[in-house]
Amino acid sequence: MKPNVLSRGLRLVLGWAWLGAALAASAQPVTVGDDHGRTVTLPRAAQRVISLAPHATELIFAAGGGERLVGVVEFSDYPEAAKAIRRVGDNKAVDLEAVAALKPDLIVVWRHGNARRQLEKLGHLGIPVYESDPRRLDDIPGALERLGRLLGTSAQATQAADSYRQQLQSLRDRYAGRPPVTTFYQVWRQPLKTLNDEHMVSDVIRLCGGVNVFGKLEPLVPTLSDEAVLQANPEFMFAASMGATHSHRPVDSLDGWKRFPRLTAVQRGNLFYVNGDLINRPTPRVLQGAALICEAMEEVRGRR
Template sequence: MGFCSALALWGAAILQPAAAAPVTAVDDEGRTVSLAQPAQRIIGLGPHTTELLFAAGAGDKVVATVRYGDYPEAAKRLPQVGDAHLLDLERIAALKPDLLVVWMHGSAAAQIDRLRALRIPVFYSEPRRLADVGSSLRRLGALAGTPAAAQAAADRYDAELAALRQRHAGRPPLRVFYQVWHQPLLTVNGQHMISDVIGLCGGVNVFGPQAALVPQISQEAVLTARPQVLVTSTLDGRPDDSLRGWQALKHFEPIARQRVVLLPADHISRPTPRLLLGARQLCEALEGFRVGMP
């Protein structure tokens, strides 16, 4: 089926009469997304967007996802329509979605513009702070017609976040270097969600003032910043080769004092309720490091 044929099929679908009241939500780009009725055929164009939709009670309305959109288990059974860099526009159109939930930094803008030309509503999702996860759940629940389930999930998340914040408030600060990737060496600045997690645990992101959201840095810059703790993520939270460049530096404080934290990647890199699993692990690790410190 060609792109134009898929467009015709999708256009016929949207002419069906609405069966429910209109719904509205503001996305993370500040755009108002309005639907004539709650969405029934949603595509999550990002791993975290798919996970958020399921968490908001809309899993049975998600008809496709992208590569790595693999949580919860039911998401693994969904058809995939591309990845963060290249989308299958014909397949997306053929699925006749009435809402696309897009990861802003993961999807090619030109491709999203082509989907917009089909008049498919697009909700941009880019949570930046821990508090944004609960808000995202509520807004997606509104668009999907699952406000009660979304509200319950958001309330649970907010309560767990508040408890963590209270437990670790006022703890002695620790200087933290977060390694996103090792070749090239990448970190996060103070506007990144991961930096918010570090702050929640009483850590200070040593590269917080950087201008880029995910800046490339040198090993010398890290040594000059003098972090007390090195944090990174791996696929399953187990050691891999990503720390090899640091292990030979016996006088590098995180190595010398064994202050290295390995987190499962999905528990720290995806802005979903599972982010609190990574936050809890990091907070507990930093608290353990504080024991015996002057």
């Protein structure tokens, strides 16, 4: 019996030692650079966090900090636990009084979704603000690791980042050297819009061996004419289907292109839809969307 008693006692001592070390680490000041090069310093790991973008909510959960979230914006629907967190507005309009009342010690924002004027007002609250804006597939693991440092959850964040890197490399290895597929991504039908090569969606297209036919255009979200698409004559066309972020408007259907039967994508039945939240949110789930698009491109190659 004595060895068991000693063993339990040793485990208890080690457990308390680990907890003490974790608490000591969380009490230390932490400094990281955000995605726009701004330095964010906290006196200790964040305990009460507000996320003002759905993708940031996902990243925080993936980095192990979901329990620290006290406020989020609309369409923060993943993982399931995010749905129960208090709403403080949406991407464009934030209830600043509600934000202040929640007494956060960190606010995570997205410059392209949160209105600049509101970001300036947030700055006046004196609460540290971290700007989350991963632009490339390779940016996501670093984003997880930086958030992990801010939240005091580096172990979980590092594990998530390593898993992501492995999955990304697996996809690269699988589709490297595949014959190119000229591709058009339809963001919006009226007016007709797409994304250029600076957007992460184009990173996904390249990963799968595709070529964005409008990748060189400016700005990030170019407006097009039907004639431009007909002239580019892509072999593969895809659009976003329903996701939480798209549920407030109908799907921008590709069916209208069927009136142009000489369009290669139409002629070969290469019109594809993917859940918008899997490709438009810069989170680990983007690799799920990428895998679906890569599989679709393989079908496209098989129809030649």
